Amino acid sequence: ARSGKESILIWNGKAVSVKKLVINDLLPIAYAGLKNAGIQDKDINRYLEIIEKRTKGQTGAEWMTKNYRRLRKGMNQDDALISLTKSIHKNQHTSKPVHEWPPLEPKPRIHETAHLVSHIMSTQLFVVNEDDLAELATSIMLWKNVHHVPVENEKGQLTGLLTWTHMKRFKEKDAEDQDQTVAEIMTKKVLTVEPYTEIKDAIALMKKNEYGCLPVVQDQHLVGIITIKDLTGLNYG
The missing domain is CATH 3.10.580.10 (CBS-domain)
Incomplete structure (x- = not known):
């Protein structure tokens, strides 16, 4: 929970990081299983590629953690959390996978519509x-x-x-x-x-x-x- 994909697990008696386990073992197993189930290659590749890129790049937890810390350098906690939540909502509507979400930059004020x-x-x-x-x-x-x-x-x-x-x-x-x-x-x-x-x-x-x-x-x-x-x-x- 703390280390995410950098966590170390025991797989077949050997210590391995989650990142390496997913890339080297679990994805090939998943591909073979889906292939045997009669799933078309284009569908298999579409979804497993997202997992692969997220594993090699950033997960949703990593994106939130990194950007919250970046926002806190120039904003108070409440503003940072509001900005982070707005960005998550906006990114979700683009249908982009989380490994493609861009970084956020602190803004002096984010309450352009605030009145209460x-x-x-x-x-x-x-x-x-x-x-x-x-x-x-x-x-x-x-x-x-x-x-x-x-x-x-x-x-x-x-x-x-x-x-x-x-x-x-x-x-x-x-x-x-x-x-x-x-x-x-x-x-x-x-x-x-x-x-x-x-x-x-x-x-x-x-x-x-x-x-x-x-x-x-x-x-x-x-x-x-x-x-x-x-x-x-x-x-x-």
Whole structure:
């Protein structure tokens, strides 16, 4: 599962890679079996050739892995996954076998038709609990360079927000304050939006209140977050 066609198997008592096993043993066996079954050569060659080229070239798993890693060099995780899924759908409609699928290149933004918050929000979130130690939470923010951290209670409900400003203020305090919890230093006044909020409305809220982010909440539960960075390159004034 990890190594794909480069995996080593035991075949007739000998260690052999899946790639060599398919090319040197399994394809000839398949060809002979189909021939004996009365299948025409053109049909045999048509399908077995696809297996051969995929074995010598790229499999679907290899294409996805390589292109996801390439996209992540210039895009966040959500954008990379969306772009990858769009490309898979597009390639499937060309009827080209996967070994002929072209490589993908990262794009600054892929949301050319985005108009709802759900289209651009980040869903891979770093979240802390309101009872966590502020020392640990702010240290992780610093280590990971995370500027906005939603805070939840035991029920998974959004109760506050930690920002880079909170982190800096806390780090400047004396050691005697290091036993504080997240609830003691977070802001409890949090402006939120819903997944179906229009992007232009979310931008207006951020500008009006001079906020750098907006948590996205549905049924009192955090489902995502949008930041100034997510809005970069979108044409909403």
